[in-house]
Amino acid sequence: MKLVESVPNFSEGRRENVVRAIVAEAEKYDGIWVLDWSMDADHNRSVVTLIGTPDKIVDALFDMVKKASELIDLRHHEGEHPRMGATDVIPFVPVMNTTMEECIELSKKLGKRIGEELKIPVYLYERSATKPERENLANIRKGEFEGFFEKIKDPNWKPDFGPDEVHPTAGVVAVGAREYLIAYNVNLATNDLSVAKKIAKAVRHISGGFRYVKAIGLELKEKGIVQVSMNLTNYKKSPIFRVFETIKREAARYGVNVLESEIIGMVPLQAVLDSFMWYLQVNDFDINRVIEQKVLNIFAKDLEGK
C-alpha cells in the first residue's frame, strides 16, 4: 500500500467546532486516516496530521480546504503565527512506498484544483517550487494575508495556479512536497547560553554546518540548562546520529556534557533504524525485518483486499 502524509495548517485555533468540521472532511474518506490534530489559541492556528493513499488524499485535502474557505474569514483573523490563508500551507510527505516525485505530482494536482475550483491563488513551495525564491515557505508568506493584495500584483509573485487576485476571505495557500521534518533538541549540562549558541552555529546549514539542519541556542530557565533546538529537514541526508555526535564533540570542546536528547512529535521508523544501524555498525538490514513493519505490510494488503 502506498501512503502519503500531509500536515495541513488552518488559520483557526479557537473555535473547536470549525476545526472539527474541517477534520471531518478528511475522516469521511475510506483510505484516509487522521493521526492527530491540535489547535493553538495564541497562534489561532490548527495543525492536522493525516495519512492516506495517493488516490484519496488529494480529494480529502481539497474538501478540507473548501470547508476552511467557507468557515474561516481571514479579514477577522488575529493570532501570533504569521498566516496568509484560511488554509495556510499543505505539505505532502512520502511515508510508505511513495517517492518525492509522486508527492510533487500530488501537490500540483491539488494546487490546480484549489486554484480552478475554489478561486484561491496557490503557490507551490519546497520541492514543488517553480522558482528558487518559492522554495522557502517564509519567503512566500512574507507580508501575510494583508500584504498579499499588493504582493500578488508583482509579476515575480504570480501564483502557480488560480486567479491573479487574492481570495477576499480565504487569502492564498502554499502547497508543496517535502521530506519528513524531525524536531530534535539536545540539552546540555550547563547554564551557559553562549555554549548552546556556539554549537547551534557549528551544526546549522546557514553558518557552515550540516545542509539540512536549522538550529538555535535556547535557555531552558526552569531547568537551569541550555538547549540546541533544531529542525532536521532531511533526516536521510543530515542524519540524527551525525548531528548528535557532532554536538557531543563540540560540547566537549567547552568542557560541557550532553544531558539528553529530545525528539518532538513523531518520527519515521527509517530514521530510528538508521541510528540503530550506525551505532551498532550493522551494514545490512532492511526495514521489512522489523516485525511491526512486516505486520503493517500484511495488514495494509488485507485492508486493500477488503
Added chain:
Amino acid sequence: MKLVESVPNFSEGRRENVVRAIVAEAEKYDGIWVLDWSMDADHNRSVVTLIGTPDKIVDALFDMVKKASELIDLRHHEGEHPRMGATDVIPFVPVMNTTMEECIELSKKLGKRIGEELKIPVYLYERSATKPERENLANIRKGEFEGFFEKIKDPNWKPDFGPDEVHPTAGVVAVGAREYLIAYNVNLATNDLSVAKKIAKAVRHISGGFRYVKAIGLELKEKGIVQVSMNLTNYKKSPIFRVFETIKREAARYGVNVLESEIIGMVPLQAVLDSFMWYLQVNDFDINRVIEQKVLNIFAKDLEGK
C-alpha cells in the same frame, strides 16, 4: 489488537508438499498471518513464523500439529538437527499488546488440547515450565524421539499433558512461552579465534556474563575473520547495545576492532528503539511515536472493525 507470535518447528525439511499442507492449516484462519516459513533439507526440519490473535492462535496451531502428526512419521526420520516430535517445539512470544502471562496461558491451553485430543505427550518449557529442569528445551529433548520411549517412564519426565506413552509416530512435543529471541553476531577485525572465544566467554551468562546472552566464538574462514555468535534470549533485560559496547571494549583490550554487527532474521521495533534511545540519550519516547507503529495500530483497529 492483541497479537502473539509463534514459531513452530516441524520435523520435515525435504517434502515441500508436506510443509505446505501444514502451513495451509494456519493460513485458512482469519486472524492468523504467516510471516515466513522455511525448510532445511540437511536438518530435515522446517520453521514457520506466524502471528495471530490470542483467540485464534491456539486453534490454528492445534490444526498444524494435527496435520503434522498425520503426515510425518518419526520412525523414518533422519536429519542433523535433534528432534523428538513430528511437531518438535511450539513457542509463544508476546509481540503486540500481550503479556508473558497471556502467552503462558495460551501454551497450556494448546498443550492440553494436543495431549487430550491427539494423544501426544506434551512438555511445557521455558516460561511455561512446571519444573526448573524443564525450562531448557535441550534438557527436554535429550535422548530424542528414539530415547523417549525409555525416558518417559522416569517419573521426573512424566508429561505435563497427554498420555504417559510416546505417540508411536508423532513422538512428543514441547510447548511454552518465551521472550523474543534475537540472533546477533559481532564480527571482529582479526583472524585470531582465541580473541572471539575470550570475548564470548566474557559476555555469556554461563561463564559470568550477561544473564540473557548465549555466545560462542567462531571462525568465518571465507572472510578471514572471527565472530562472536550470540542468542539474546531477553533483549529487554540484556539489551543489544550493552552487549555490543561490552564486546567493543573487550576487543580493544586485545588491540582488535569491531568490524560490524549482524542481526539474523527479524527484530522487534522495541529492541531497535531501545538502542536508538540509549545512544542518543533520549529519556522519554514511546513506541507509538514511531509513525509506522501508529499506522499499524490504526490498521489493526480497522481490521477488527471489518
